[in-house]
Amino acid sequence: MSQTPAKSTPFMRQWERAKSQHPDTLLLFRMGDFYEIFGEDAKVVSRECELTLTARHKDSPNPIPMCGVPYHSIERHIATLLSRGYRVSICEQMEDPKYARGLVKREVVRVLSPGTVLEDAFLSGVGAATGNNFLAALSCDAKMTRFGLALVDVSTGEFLAGEIESVAGTELNPCEPDTEVTQSGAADVTPENAESSGRFAKLREELLRFAPSEILVPQRLRECAGFLQM
Structure with a gap:
């Protein structure tokens, strides 16, 4: 408009x-x-x-x-x-x-954007919490039990990638996008009921640990109340 x-x-x-x-x-x-x-x-x-x-x-x-x-x-x-x-x-x-x-x-x-700046004058504000200024990108499977998380600090070239499983997830390791995780046996989850399962706990832990200044989120997660409230 x-x-x-x-x-x-x-x-x-x-x-x-x-x-x-x-x-x-x-x-x-x-x-x-x-x-x-x-x-x-x-x-x-x-x-x-x-x-x-x-x-x-x-x-x-x-x-x-x-x-x-x-x-x-x-x-x-x-x-x-x-x-x-x-x-x-x-x-x-x-x-x-x-x-x-x-x-x-x-x-x-x-x-x-907060995750793509290079100048010191801007980095001092957006990346002060962890020493890095991470831009994060998320993905998820249809059941919302496995999540892909990639992080890059464009000011240093540091890159991290891996998968997080909702019950017994793995931590991210530098430059290892194919981290293995245990296949989840959880029932199918829709955006309407995902918020009741606590399945975002591991993802939340990783996001808090790396504290990205900007996160790219797929539409499916943006529509999930549980993700927005985590």
């Missing part, structure tokens, strides 16, 4: 296009010496970074929430957002406004 009025300006239509390409991120939109944030993104950023929330087109029937950050201080605000689990996209001016004909060209040049 569009976050701008039906009759938006060319500038806001440019913002809408960039936002539609990265809907699950907070979009930082470069305007001269500032990065501007609009719509629902502005509400989140103003709250998390303690910025003043104002509005564009204040006198219109549908004012657009907005806030701004000077370009020279954007790094610390990005660090704050990443440390709190948000993904951030950066839209830059691709030409000098002094020489632009009409609307300045802008493009999203980078998408940052």
